[in-house]
Amino acid sequence: xxxxxxSAGPAVLPEEVLKEAQExxxxxxxxxxxxxxxxxxxxxxxxxxxxxxxxTLKLMGLGDDYTTLFLQGGASLQFYMIPLNFCPEDKVVxxxxxxxxxxxxxxxxxxxxxxxxxxxxxxxxxxxxxxxEWKLSENxxxxxxxxxxxxxxxxxxxxxxxxxxxxxxxxxxxxxLSKPLDFSKYDLIYGGAQKNIGPAGxxxxxxxxxxxxxxxxxxxxxxxxxxxxxKDSAFNTPPCFAIYIIGKVLKWIEDNGxxxxxxxxxxxxxxYIYNILDESDFYQGTVxxxxxxxMNIPFRLPTExxxxxxxxxxxxxxxxxxxxxxxxxxxxASLYNSLPMQAAQxxxxxxxxxxxxxx
Amino acid sequence: xxxxxxSAGPAVLPEEVLKEAQExxxxxxxxxxxxxxxxxxxxxxxxxxxxxxxxTLKLMGLGDDYTTLFLQGGASLQFYMIPLNFCPEDKVVxxxxxxxxxxxxxxxxxxxxxxxxxxxxxxxxxxxxxxxEWKLSENxxxxxxxxxxxxxxxxxxxxxxxxxxxxxxxxxxxxxLSKPLDFSKYDLIYGGAQKNIGPAGxxxxxxxxxxxxxxxxxxxxxxxxxxxxxKDSAFNTPPCFAIYIIGKVLKWIEDNGxxxxxxxxxxxxxxYIYNILDESDFYQGTVxxxxxxxMNIPFRLPTExxxxxxxxxxxxxxxxxxxxxxxxxxxxASLYNSLPMQAAQxxxxxxxxxxxxxx
Numbered sequence: 008x009x010x011x012x013x014s015a016g017p018a019v020l021p022e023e024v025l026k027e028a029q030e031x032x033x034x035x036x037x038x039x040x041x042x043x044x045x046x047x048x049x050x051x052x053x054x055x056x057x058x059x060x061x062x063t064l065k066l067m068g069l070g071d072d073y074t075t076l077f078l079q080g081g082a083s084l085q086f087y088m089i090p091l092n093f094c095p096e097d098k099v100v101x102x103x104x105x106x107x108x109x110x111x112x113x114x115x116x117x118x119x120x121x122x123x124x125x126x127x128x129x130x131x132x133x134x135x136x137x138x139x140e141w142k143l144s145e146n147x148x149x150x151x152x153x154x155x156x157x158x159x160x161x162x163x164x165x166x167x168x169x170x171x172x173x174x175x176x177x178x179x180x181x182x183x184l185s186k187p188l189d190f191s192k193y194d195l196i197y198g199g200a201q202k203n204i205g206p207a208g209x210x211x212x213x214x215x216x217x218x219x220x221x222x223x224x225x226x227x228x229x230x231x232x233x234x235x236x237x238k239d240s241a242f243n244t245p246p247c248f249a250i251y252i253i254g255k256v257l258k259w260i261e262d263n264g265x266x267x268x269x270x271x272x273x274x275x276x277x278x279y280i281y282n283i284l285d286e287s288d289f290y291q292g293t294v295x296x297x298x299x300x301x302m303n304i305p306f307r308l309p310t311e312x313x314x315x316x317x318x319x320x321x322x323x324x325x326x327x328x329x330x331x332x333x334x335x336x337x338x339x340a341s342l343y344n345s346l347p348m349q350a351a352q353x354x355x356x357x358x359x360x361x362x363x364x365x366x
Numbered sequence: 367x368x369x370x371x372x373s374a375g376p377a378v379l380p381e382e383v384l385k386e387a388q389e390x391x392x393x394x395x396x397x398x399x400x401x402x403x404x405x406x407x408x409x410x411x412x413x414x415x416x417x418x419x420x421x422t423l424k425l426m427g428l429g430d431d432y433t434t435l436f437l438q439g440g441a442s443l444q445f446y447m448i449p450l451n452f453c454p455e456d457k458v459v460x461x462x463x464x465x466x467x468x469x470x471x472x473x474x475x476x477x478x479x480x481x482x483x484x485x486x487x488x489x490x491x492x493x494x495x496x497x498x499e500w501k502l503s504e505n506x507x508x509x510x511x512x513x514x515x516x517x518x519x520x521x522x523x524x525x526x527x528x529x530x531x532x533x534x535x536x537x538x539x540x541x542x543l544s545k546p547l548d549f550s551k552y553d554l555i556y557g558g559a560q561k562n563i564g565p566a567g568x569x570x571x572x573x574x575x576x577x578x579x580x581x582x583x584x585x586x587x588x589x590x591x592x593x594x595x596x597k598d599s600a601f602n603t604p605p606c607f608a609i610y611i612i613g614k615v616l617k618w619i620e621d622n623g624x625x626x627x628x629x630x631x632x633x634x635x636x637x638y639i640y641n642i643l644d645e646s647d648f649y650q651g652t653v654x655x656x657x658x659x660x661m662n663i664p665f666r667l668p669t670e671x672x673x674x675x676x677x678x679x680x681x682x683x684x685x686x687x688x689x690x691x692x693x694x695x696x697x698x699a700s701l702y703n704s705l706p707m708q709a710a711q712x713x714x715x716x717x718x719x720x721x722x723x724x725x
Contacts (some may be wrong), residue, residue, distance in 0.1 A: 010398035014405040017606060022392070025400055029391040033384050039684065041384055043565040043611065046373040079438035079567070079587060083602040087586045111587075118586045144658055199603055207404040208438070208567045208605035218659035227446045227477045228470075229439060243442040244560055246567035246605060247376060252402065255681055325398065 011350035014328035015157050016181065016202040017302060017343040019350075022256040042251045047244050055247070056240060059254035063213065066266060067190040076212040076232070076240045077200075079248050082180045085197045086112040087119070088230055089151070089176060092222050093195075094121045098148035101126045103141055103167070104132030106179060107158045107334065112151060126150060134159045135296040138275065141167065148221075149174035155182035156298050157202070158332040160293065160302035160339065164276070166192045174218055182302050183211065184260060184343055186270035194218045202302070203344045205253035205262075208246040269344050270301075275324065276342045276351035277301045284357055289362040293337070295342060305331055305339045314338055317361055328355055370709035373687035374700040375540065375561040377524060379708075383614040385520060401610045406603050414606070416614035422572065425616060425625060426549040433488070435571040435591070435599045436559075436609050441539050444556045444569065445471040447589055448510070451581050452554075453480045456516075457507035460485045461524070462500055465493030466517045467537060471510060485509060493518045496657040500526065507555070508533035514541035514659050516561070517691040519652065519698065521659035525551045533577055542570065543619060543662050544703055545629035553577045561661070562703045563619075564612035567605040616624065619703065623679050629660075629705050635701045635710035636660045642714055647723040652690060652696070664690055664698045673697055676720055685713055 012019040035042050038051060045052050060075040078084070089112075094100050099122040102113050106129065111127050116123045124147070127138035134156065143150065146230075150169055154177050155162040161201030162182060167187055169175060190196065194215045212232070219233060228234050260269060281299060284292040284306055289309045292299070298355040308314045314337060318329050331337035342351055371378040394401050397410060404411050421436040426432075437443070448471075453459045458481040461472050465488070475482045483506070486497035493515065502509065509528055513536050514521045521541060525548055528534060539557030549555065553574045560566040571591070578592060587593050593601050619628060640658060643651040643665055651658065652668045667673045673696060677688050690696035701710055 008394065008398055012399050012403055013407075014403070015400070017404055017406060017603065018401050020400065025402065026393050028402075029388055032388040032391060033381070034368065039367055040371050040686070041379065043376070043384065044371055044373070044379050044388075045376055047376060047566065049373075049687070079440075079605070080443075081438075081602045084439075084588045087588050115586055115588075118584065201603055206607055207406065208602045208608060225477065227474055229443050229446050229474075244376065244438045244558055244566045246438070246608070248565055248607065249567060249605070328400070328408070 008301055008325070010327050011346075011353060012327055013340045013342070013346070013350070013354070015205045015332070015339060016199065018202050018341060018343045019345045020206065020252070021256065021259045023257055024252065027255060028252060043248050045247060047241055047247055055254055056245065059250050059257060060240060062254065062257040062261070063211065066184055066260060067213065069190055069213070072217065073215050074236055076214065076235045077245055077253070078210045078212055078235060078240070079208070079246055081199045081210050082108065082178050082197060083111070085178070085212065086115040088119045088232070089195065090116045090119050091138050092226060092232060093174065093176075093218065094148040095223055096123065097194045098146050099124045099144045101143050101147045101150045101306055103138060103150070103152045104128035104130060105137060105156050105159070106130070107156060108180070109151070109153045112153070112178065127159070130141055134161065135293060136295045137161050137163055142175065143169065147173050148177050149176050151178070153178045155179070155302055157303050157341070158335060160300045160303045160305040161298045162302065164298065182300070184266060184300060185267065185273050187266040192337045200249060204256050204343075205326065206249050207247035209253060223240055240286060252321055256345065272348065273301045273342065273344065276346060277304065279351040279355040280304050280342070280358070282342055283336040283358050287362055289366055290358065302343055303339055303341045305335065305337055307337045311336070313365060316365070320321045320361065321354070321357060324357055326350070326357060367684070369684045369686050370712060371686055372699045372701070372705070372709070372713070374691070374698060375558065376566045377561050377700060377702045378702045378704045379565065379611070380615065380618045383611065383618055385549055386614060387611060394466065402607050404606060406508075406600055408607055411606055414550060414610050414613055415604065418600060418609050418616060421616040421620070422570065425543055425619060426517045426572065428549055428572070431576065432572055432574050435573065435594045436604055436612070437569045437571055437594060437599070438567070438605055440558045441537050441556060441567050442470070444537070444571065445474040447591070448554065449475045449478050449480045450455070450589055451591060452533065452577065453507040454536075454582055457481065457505050458483045458503045460502050460509045462497060462509070462511045463487035463489060464496060464512050464515050464518070464520055465489070467539070468510070471537065473511070488520070493520065494652060495654045496520050496522055497540045502532065503642065505533050509681060510535045510537070512537045514538070516540040516660055516662050516700075517694060519659045519662045519664040520657045521661065523657065527694050532579065541659070543625060543628065544632050544661060546625040555672065559608060559612055562699075563615050565608050567608035597665045610693060615704065631707065632660045632701065632703065635705060635707060636663065638710040638714040639663050639699055639701070639717070642717050646721055648725055649717065661702055662698060664694065664696055666696045670695070674723060679720065680713070680716060683716055685709070685716060
């Protein structure tokens with residue numbers, strides 16, 4: 008029996024993908040060895056890698072002015088690499104702070120002694136909304152946003168409009184490929200794969216090649232995006248198995264209607280839960296309605312005691328990982344691409360029953 | 367049918383480990399979700415992580431003055447992080463250059479503008495031996511060696527004797543846990559897991575905690591070993607599935623006699639091949655006998671044409687990845703821990719038959 012997995016990441020994967028991986032685990036396509044043991048220089052793995060890289064761009068509707076990398080170290084390493092590469096001494100990193108993850112990215116800019124400008128922040132209201140206005144500094148190196156805040160449950164609904172000559176960089180860890188977007192507005196998009204497109208262990212970086220013209224000189228090899236671009240994302244041994252699973256998830260996204268299909272599916276799942284938050288005075292959403300995330304839905308119950316009881320009873324009913332992030336408390340349901348519709352339906356039903364019993 | 371996989375890495379894994387992973391792929395220990403989808407903050411994953419970290423130290427005979435980290439980015443990222451953390455401005459990195467991998471590590475020290483001293487090098491004889499003497503600089507930050515050269519097939523048979531107050535750091539990517547060693551002589555040991563202890567995607571770092579006293583201030587978060595130590599190797603999302611497989615391989619090593627068992631097994635496998643190189647004038651080893659690696663055995667045939675034929679016919683007989691590294695050509699058999707005895711026997715037999723037919 009499989010449970011419903013509402014984890015914020017690493018998160019649920021399509022059962023079909025896991026079944027395929029299981030069948031092939033001792034012998035990939037009958038060649039007599041596992042992807043777990045396969046040379047990253049083999050013809051088979053090169054095909055797996057190119058397939059995953061190409062499917063990513065195709066789903067995003069991007070051409071060959073962009074390239075896909077699957078690196079390691081998560082968004083956390085990108086927080087360091089991006090300013091290191093793309094903020095020269097005379098320029099200023101512009102950040103929009105929407106909580107936790109942007110705050111961590113901001114910390115690294117300070118540690119690197121780069122000039123920093125907070126173009127907007129929603130800290131005044133405890134990061135419960137997405138800023139609608141911002142003010143860029145003089146001489147901006149780039150503007151950085153976090154398109155979905157996993158912890159707070161806020162999500163950008165439009166792409167920020169900024170002058171074309173200022174690079175736009177986005178951490179899309181928790182809503183990547185969950186809906187159609189004009190990805191061509193962005194110069195660099197990155198995130199951990201372990202939420203919407205695969206298991207832990209790979210970091211997607213989609214980069215517009217022209218951004219490299221703005222790169223600082225003298226980068227160390229592994230810190231230099233060019234190193235990875237020139238070697239087709241295999242300068243050093245890549246996280247092969249994670250990339251193999253990502254390829255399967257990307258194919259699953261295609262087979263399920265692509266990004267339009269994901270949006271429809273994700274909206275429908277989120278509606279099950281948000282409808283309850285709106286109709287009930289037992290459950291309280293924590294985010295202003297217009298900025299609510301389709302991916303992560305935080306909510307509170309009347310007391311912390313009831314929250315504990317809710318999380319425990321849900322687990323007893325096969326609905327796992329509904330606890331909110333330790334920094335904010337409460338409950339949170341994450342409804343990434345791969346979460347089945349049935350999981351959202353079952354959670355909604357459970358929430359209604361729990362309310363009746365405990366009101 | 368499983369083939370014999372002589373890949374230099376990612377490399378063969380024990381079939382038992384793969385079978386266990388296959389059984390659990392949709393539901394780890396019956397909990398209803400896969401390790402591929404498991405929160406890194408879950409009780410189950412924390413146990414997997416602690417188990418792998420503890421088994422590593424136990425196999426090495428190290429106490430709690432050391433700690434194990436499973437990071438990302440491979441040895442290549444360590445080439446950068448180590449001098450960044452442990453070489454202050456007034457000190458000098460001391461390196462022993464045994465080819466390819468040490469050379470790459472040396473390149474990063476230069477890119478960081480750190481002072482560098484080559485304490486010894488075997489470049490004079492094309493890296494076909496391990497230097498037996500070295501000369502440290504004034505004010506050494508540390509001495510760095512590569513204990514096994516995957517490409518050249520050389521291996522350190524003794525630990526270098528240096529004064530206690532000078533940290534000894536080793537890249538053990540390709541012979542880690544292949545034999546007993548006095549690991550307590552080393553202050554930092556690192557490498558990619560994908561050769562002897564697991565799949566691609568995790569980097570083992572065994573660090574003596576006292577080394578942290580010598581750390582440079584102001585490190586960026588992800589570059590700072592302390593970040594990872596303080597958070598039990600899970601500051602950011604770790605490569606969960608790779609660590610899970612590593613845990614199983616470590617248990618397999620224990621079940622097969624520990625490091626003594628591995629040494630016996632690896633020597634026996636290597637002997638099959640080295641005996642042929644010694645007895646034949648058709649096959650030529652490329653390394654001085656006293657420094658021959660138990661892990662990677664490069665050899666040449668009389669002509670490049672015969673080498674191509676050998677590699678192709680071996681593949682037809684289910685013996686894969688016997689091509690030498692592109693930088694040196696020829697043939698190479700890698701015989702890591704998990705390679706079954708039968709594979710070495712079959713290769714030896716095939717080599718003899720091939721010689722008879724083609725001499």
